[in-house]
Amino acid sequence: MTYSHLEVRRDGAVTEIVLNRPSKLNALSRALMAEVISAAEALRDDVDTRVVIITGAGAHFSAGADLSEPRDGSEGRLQRRRNIRIGPRLIRAIREIDQVTIAAIEGVALGGACCIASACDFRVAAATAECGYPEVNLGMNLHWQALPLCVQLVGPARAKRMIGLGLRHPAAELAQWGFIDEVTPTGEALTRARAMAADYASRPPLALQMIKQSVNAVSDALTASIMHMDHDQWGLTADSDDFAEGIRAFRDKRPPTFTGR
Numbered sequence: 001m002t003y004s005h006l007e008v009r010r011d012g013a014v015t016e017i018v019l020n021r022p023s024k025l026n027a028l029s030r031a032l033m034a035e036v037i038s039a040a041e042a043l044r045d046d047v048d049t050r051v052v053i054i055t056g057a058g059a060h061f062s063a064g065a066d067l068s069e070p071r072d073g074s075e076g077r078l079q080r081r082r083n084i085r086i087g088p089r090l091i092r093a094i095r096e097i098d099q100v101t102i103a104a105i106e107g108v109a110l111g112g113a114c115c116i117a118s119a120c121d122f123r124v125a126a127a128t129a130e131c132g133y134p135e136v137n138l139g140m141n142l143h144w145q146a147l148p149l150c151v152q153l154v155g156p157a158r159a160k161r162m163i164g165l166g167l168r169h170p171a172a173e174l175a176q177w178g179f180i181d182e183v184t185p186t187g188e189a190l191t192r193a194r195a196m197a198a199d200y201a202s203r204p205p206l207a208l209q210m211i212k213q214s215v216n217a218v219s220d221a222l223t224a225s226i227m228h229m230d231h232d233q234w235g236l237t238a239d240s241d242d243f244a245e246g247i248r249a250f251r252d253k254r255p256p257t258f259t260g261r
Contacts (some may be wrong), residue, residue, distance in 0.1 A: 001038070001039075001042065003020075003035045003038075003039070004016060004031065004035070004039045005019070005020055005021055005029065005031055005032040005035050005037045005038065006019065006020055006032070006039060007020045007057065008039055010049070011194075012201070013048065013050040013051060013201040014049070014050070014052075014053060014194065014197045014198070014201060015043070015046070015049045015051075015052050015053070015099075016052075016053045016054075016055065016058065017036065017039050017040075017052060017053070017054045017055075018054075018055055018057050019032065019036075019054075019056040019057060019061070019113075019117070020054070020057045021057070021183045022056075022057045022058030022059070022060075024063075024066065024068075025058075025060045025062065025063035025107075025108070026056040026057060026060060026061065026062040026063065026113070027062065027063050027064065027065065027066035027067075027068070027113035028062060028064060028065050028066055028111075028112045028113065029066040030066075030083075030086060031223075032066075033086050033087070033090045033112075034086065036090055036093070036094070036116075037086075037089055037090055037093045040093035040094055040096075040097050040118070041093055043097055043098065043099060044098065046099075047205075049099055049203040050099055050100070050200065050205045050208075051099055051100045051101075051102065051198075051200050051201045052097055052099050052100070052102070053102045053103075053104055053190070053193050053194065053197055054094070054101065054102070054103050054104070054116065054117075055103070055104040055105070055106075055189070055190050055193070056105075056106070056113075056122060058107075059106060059107045060106060060107030060108050060109075060114070061103070061104075061106060061107055061108065061109040061113055061117070062103045062108070062109060062110070062112070062113030063108055063110055063111075063113065064110040064111025064112045064113050065111055065112045066135070066251065067247070067251075074155040084143075084235065085212060087115075087143060087144035088143070088144050088145045090144065091115055091116070091119045091144045091145055091146055091149075092119065092145070094116060095119045095149075095216065095220075098209045098212075098213070099209065100104070100121050100122075100123060100144075100197075100200045100208065100209075100212060101119075101120040101121045101122070101195075102120060102121065102122045102123070102194035102196055102197055103116065103117040103120040103122070103123045103124070103147055104124050104190040104192075105117060105123060105124065105125040105126065105129045105131065105171075105180075105188040105189055106125075106126045106128075106129055106186070106187065106189050106190075107126075107128075107129060107130075108129070108130050108168070109125075109129065109130075109131045110129070110130075110131070110132055110133075110168070111132075111133060111134055111135055112144060114131045114132060114133055114146075115133075115142075115144045115146035115149070117131065118146055118149040118150055118153060118179070119146070119149060121212060122181045122182075122196065123175045123180050123181050123201050124181060124182045124183075124184060124189050124192050124193045124196065125171040125174070125175075125180045125182075125183055125184070125189055126170070126171065126179075126183070126184055126185065126186045126187065126188065126189045126231060127171055127183050127184065127185060127186055128170075128186045129170075129171045129189070130168040130169060130170055130171070130172070131160055131168070131174055131179065131180070132162065132164045132166065132167055132168040132169055132179055133150070133166060133190070134166040134168075135163075135164040135166065136163065136164060136165070136166040137246060137250075137256065138243065138246035138247055138250060138256075139237060139240060139242030139243035139245060139246035139247075139256070139258060140237040140238060140246070141233050141237050141245075142163045145223065147159070147163065148193070148220070148222075148223045148251065149223065150162060150179075151165060152208045152219050153177075153178050153179045154174075154178055154179050155177075155178075157169075158177050171183045174221060180197070186221055240261060241259060241261040242256075242258045242259065242260065242261065245257060245258060245259075246258070
């Protein structure tokens with residue numbers, strides 16, 4: 001299949017999915033997210049791929065959601081509710097990949113990109129990489145059903161810190177917290193991810209994939225019952241004055257002033 005915003009390449013038992021909008025810091029447009037979903041779903045019938053690496057072209061993994069896409073609010077609440085489901089679909093598609101998944105992170109992985117990384121089985125990051133959830137700085141909650149993934153990786157207190165303050169955290173700190181599995185010199189995250197992939201690809205795929213699915217089932221046991229309304233929570237925050245102020249402040253490159261309205 002031909003993609004406009006992705007590069008998908010194969011080397012033996014390892015498939016690499018490359019977010020390929022480097023001029024936009026690989027920002028997650030709706031078109032790019034749809035292609036990642038398509039690529040992830042295409043792996044369902046692929047029994048030759050044993051490991052999947054997700055990375056970004058250029059200097060960064062991804063700066064997160066593409067805030068330059070038009071949002072005129074004219075689509076109505078029902079259509080908007082449909083539209084915002086693409087984020088949860090994206091994370092679910094990555095989470096449900098049968099093969100072992102590894103995120104190779106250079107530069108930044110922010111917002112939705114941090115959600116993508118958390119949906120993978122492992123995360124390898126360059127020493128200069130930074131990850132974070134800046135949504136709160138725009139007056140919105142973290143959605144895409146990614147909150148439980150963060151809690152599973154770093155625990156509740158640090159999850160509240162990461163998500164509630166919206167800061168960028170360096171790879172070394174996140175490795176101490178358990179969010180990042182390995183830290184490499186700058187420019188070597190993909191090389192290390194490939195070495196890790198070769199190690200997992202040498203294991204029996206049937207047993208390994210069942211182990212992965214069982215561990216995920218235990219970890220995600222309560223996710224569906226708790227997080228089924230998180231896109232509606234986003235819809236609520238997206239209607240707030242604070243959300244509008246957060247977006248204005250982001251575009252004006254100034255600190256926002258939130259009022260709780």
